Structures are given as C-alpha cells and as structure tokens.
Amino acid sequence: MKVLILCNKVPYPANDGSSIAMRSIAEALRLNETQVHILALNTKKHHRPSKQIEKHKPDTIVLEHFEVDTDVKVTTALANLFTTKPYHVSRFYQKPLAERLQKLLSQVKFDIIQLEGLSMAVYLPLIRKCSKASVVIRGHNIEYQIWQRHIAHEENWLKRLYLKIQNRRLEKFEKQSLEAADANVFISPQDQALYRNWGGRSINTVVPCGLSKEEHPPISGFQAKYDLVHLASFDWLPNKQGAAWFLKEVWPLILEARPNTTLGLGGRDMPKEFLEQSNNQLWLYPIVEDARDFLAHGKIALVPLLAGSGMRIKLLELLAWGMPTVSTTIGAEGIPISNYQEGILADDPEGFAAAVIYLLDGTEARKEMQMKARSFFEEKFDNRRLGKDLLSFYQTLI
Numbered sequence: 001m002k003v004l005i006l007c008n009k010v011p012y013p014a015n016d017g018s019s020i021a022m023r024s025i026a027e028a029l030r031l032n033e034t035q036v037h038i039l040a041l042n043t044k045k046h047h048r049p050s051k052q053i054e055k056h057k058p059d060t061i062v063l064e065h066f067e068v069d070t071d072v073k074v075t076t077a078l079a080n081l082f083t084t085k086p087y088h089v090s091r092f093y094q095k096p097l098a099e100r101l102q103k104l105l106s107q108v109k110f111d112i113i114q115l116e117g118l119s120m121a122v123y124l125p126l127i128r129k130c131s132k133a134s135v136v137i138r139g140h141n142i143e144y145q146i147w148q149r150h151i152a153h154e155e156n157w158l159k160r161l162y163l164k165i166q167n168r169r170l171e172k173f174e175k176q177s178l179e180a181a182d183a184n185v186f187i188s189p190q191d192q193a194l195y196r197n198w199g200g201r202s203i204n205t206v207v208p209c210g211l212s213k214e215e216h217p218p219i220s221g222f223q224a225k226y227d228l229v230h231l232a233s234f235d236w237l238p239n240k241q242g243a244a245w246f247l248k249e250v251w252p253l254i255l256e257a258r259p260n261t262t263l264g265l266g267g268r269d270m271p272k273e274f275l276e277q278s279n280n281q282l283w284l285y286p287i288v289e290d291a292r293d294f295l296a297h298g299k300i301a302l303v304p305l306l307a308g309s310g311m312r313i314k315l316l317e318l319l320a321w322g323m324p325t326v327s328t329t330i331g332a333e334g335i336p337i338s339n340y341q342e343g344i345l346a347d348d349p350e351g352f353a354a355a356v357i358y359l360l361d362g363t364e365a366r367k368e369m370q371m372k373a374r375s376f377f378e379e380k381f382d383n384r385r386l387g388k389d390l391l392s393f394y395q396t397l398i
Contacts, residue, residue: 001394003029004110004133006101006120007040008092010048010065013056015291016233017313019046021140021187021209022116024313028210028387030060038063039097039104043070045235066096077162086169088143092119098126105130112136112394114185118143121177134182134397140311142191144171149307149330150237178202183397185390187311188334203397207390208334209311210383216320218374222296226264226283227360228254229298231291231314235269238307242328243267246304246352247277253353255281258360266294295323299366300359303327304352311335319343319377322370326355342369342376 011022029036042048042065050065057063070091080087101123110133115121117140127135147167154160175198178184183203186192192206230246232239243265254261265274266285278284288294295301301323303315311334318325319335325343337343344359346352359366 001112001391001398002035002037002108002110003112003114003394004104004108005036005038005114005116006097006123007038007116008043008070008119009046010040010042010053010063011038012053012063013048016046017236018117018140020211020313020317021311024209024211024383025114025116025138025207025387025390026061027058027212028383028390030058030387031384032387032391034387034391036061037104037108037110039101040065041068041070041092041094041097042066043068045071064100066094066100068094068096070094081162081165084169086173087166088147088170089119089122089173093122098123102126102130105133109133111398114138115181116140118174118177121173121181124177124180134394136183136185136394136397137178137181138185138187139178139191140187142174142194144174145194146238146307150241153241153306175200183393185393190333205393207386207393208381209313209316210381210386211316211320211377212383213320213378216317216377218320218322218370219292219296220322224299225297226262227258227298228261228263228300228302228356229295230263230265230267230302230304231288231294232267233269234267234271234274238305239267240271242304242306242331243274244271245306245349246302247274247282249349250304250352250356251282253349254356257353257357261360264294264298291317292321295321299324300356301325302356303331305331315343316377316381319373320381322374324359324366324369325373326352326359328352337373337376342373 007022009019011019014020014023026036077087113127113133113135115137121137144167151160151163178200179202181202186206187208189206192204234240262281264283266288270286275284301318305328312331315332315335327343327345328347329345332345339345344355346355
C-alpha cells in the first residue's frame with residue numbers, strides 16, 4: 001500500500017507532542033511494510049535542519065520538506081478579519097508544498113492520502129482535483145474545542161473577542177472538512193464521540209497514538225533531583241495556561257503542606273512571568289535537550305492541562321517510562337487510565353495538591369504506580385499493533 005502523508009511540521013526528529021504523534025503514525029505504517037511518502041512544512045517556528053532530518057528519518061521513508069513561515073503576525077491576523085477563512089488554518093496553505101503536491105499526484109498513484117491534523121485540510125480541494133485516492137484526516141484534536149476551552153480562560157477582552165470570531169469560523173471549517181474527507185481517524189474516543197454528536201456521516205475509527213516499546217524503556221536507576229517535574233512546549237497556549245494555573249493555584253498549597261518541596265519546570269518559549277519566579281525550590285529550564293533525562297530526575301510528573309482535546313502524547317511517554325503522574329482529567333483525555341492506578345486525576349487546586357502530596361509521602365504507592373503505568377502502556381499502545389489496525393481500516397477504503 002502507498003500512503004502519502006501531509007504534515008504541518010517535520011516529524012523527524014520529533015521533540016514535541018504533535019511531531020511525536022506524526023512520527024508515531026509514520027513509524028506504525030513503516031513497521032507494517034507500507035510505502036510512506038511525507039510532504040512536510042518546515043516552519044520557521046519548528047524548524048528542523050536538513051542534516052538532523054536525514055539523521056533521524058528511516059531510509060525506507062521518503063520525506064520532502066519545504067521552508068516556510070507560518071508564524072502568527074499582527075498584520076496578517078487583522079487582515080484575515082476581512083476574509084471568511086479561519087486564520088488558525090489558512091496560514092498553513094503554502095505555495096511550495098501546493099506546487100509539489102500537484103506535481104507528485106500527477107506522477108504517483110497513492111492508495112491513501114493522510115492529512116495530519118486539521119490545518120492540512122486546506123489542501124483538500126487541490127487533492128480532489130489531482131487524485132482519486134481516498135483522503136483521510138487524522139485529527140490530533142477537535143481544534144475548535146481547544147480554542148473554546150482556552151477562550152473561557154482568556155482575560156484580555158479584545159483578544160477574547162478576536163478569538164471568538166476566529167473560533168466560529170474554525171468550527172465551520174472543521175465540520176465541513178471532516179465531512180468532505182473519505183474517512184476520519186481520531187486518536188481518542190472522546191473526539192470520535194463529539195464528531196458523531198454533530199451528526200458526522202463520514203466513515204471513522206479511533207486509532208490512538210502509539211510508541212515503540214524498544215525505544216521507550218522504563219526509567220530506572222536515576223537519582224531524583226526534584227520532587228516534581230513538568231515539561232511542556234509553552235508556544236502552545238494550553239500548556240502555558242495549565243502551567244500558570246499550577247504555579248498560581250496549586251504550588252502554594254503544596255508548599256504550605258510540604259515547605260521543602262522542589263519543582264523542576266522545563267520547556268521552550270518559557271514565559272517571562274515564569275522565569276521571574278525562579279528560586280531554590282522552583283528550578284526553571286527554558287532549554288531541555290533530553291526530555292527523558294529531564295523527567296527521569298523527578299519523583300512525580302505533572303500534566304496540569306485545562307484545555308485541549310485529542311490525546312496527550314506527553315502522558316503517553318510518561319506511562320511508557322513508568323513515571324508516577326498527577327494529571328487533570330483533560331490532561332488524560334484519550335488515555336483511559338484508572339484513577340490511583342496508572343496515575344492520579346484531579347481538576348481543582350486542592351485535589352491536585354492532595355494527589356501530589358499523597359505520592360510524595362507514599363514511596364510504595366509510587367513504586368506500584370510505576371509498574372502499573374508501564375504494563376498499561378505495553379497492553380494498549382504498542383505502535384506495531386496499532387499500525388496493523390490502521391492498515392486494516394485503510395483496506396476497507398481502497
């Protein structure tokens with residue numbers, strides 16, 4: 001089977017949630033002997049040097065990338081108000097990729113064209129003109145839902161008004177795109193349920209993001225430097241919002257109960273207001289070279305998300321590594337962990353703080369959670385098996 005994948009960022013090397021999700025599905029297909037061809041935007045924001053791409057990309061995958069700038073700019077954001085298109089996705093239609101896509105489709109007959117995330121659905125009309133392949137949207141999230149949740153916490157009234165306008169457009173575009181595709185692959189049952197509640201009629205299934213067991217062995221033998229660790233890309237608004245909530249609402253409660261608690265907080269594009277809070281108990285790292293190494297030096301990992309949809313790839317990695325974790329319910333969407341078994345779920349500051357303190361005080365509870373987390377990952381999220389499931393679904397579309 002020949003599969004063409006369109007990506008809004010280069011998935012090799014993968015160093016954030018969405019690129020890990022894209023790499024995951026490409027690897028799942030490759031491991032099941034599928035011919036995979038990738039066209040990816042190499043954006044200014046998430047730029048990958050060509051040498052790094054070639055170093056990490058498997059030889060059996062063809063990957064073409066295009067240097068583009070999709071950054072949000074005030075001028076283009078305001079100009080967008082005079083159109084009917086959602087700015088969230090319109091900026092991802094880039095001429096270099098479009099021209100190459102048109103030429104490639106005239107030369108190669110693909111069985112499946114897989115659009116990674118809603119932003120790549122902007123190429124759907126062009127694909128329909130040039131190919132008879134079945135087009136599948138692999139939704140990483142229900143995008144309008146993420147922004148709907150974020151808007152509820154936005155304090156700037158002018159920004160909130162702009163986002164409401166954009167989100168109405170985004171919701172319309174999302175529903176139209178999912179219906180226009182031949183099939184939709186969701187990575188969480190919650191997203192599939194929301195689509196069906198809309199009255200969505202396209203063929204659809206759920207195939208969660210997976211990881212390789214061999215590439216993600218359990219963490220062991222590390223000496224903890226911090227009681228708590230949290231790692232996130234703060235260029236994604238829900239991550240910034242969740243960390244701000246934790247530092248303002250939860251962290252003081254933990255310190256009140258356990259004054260000597262330490263926290264290691266890392267991630268790119270760290271806000272200035274976070275950096276200003278650095279002290280002997282709150283260690284901040286704007287640059288983290290190795291996510292596994294950083295998280296392995298904590299006793300407990302945190303996933304304090306208040307917005308988002310789809311599936312939390314970072315939580316999946318934590319499960320694979322056997323890290324005891326405290327998360328919000330939204331932070332664990334798409335991963336059906338049992339509370340106080342593979343992790344702990346808490347949504348209010350008092351409950352979140354209490355869960356953290358419970359694990360810090362319970363050495364045996366942490367050890368038991370480590371084993372259950374790893375076993376759960378191996379049972380549910382092995383990448384080779386998930387790739388086989390996806391291919392079985394794709395066979396029904398050909």
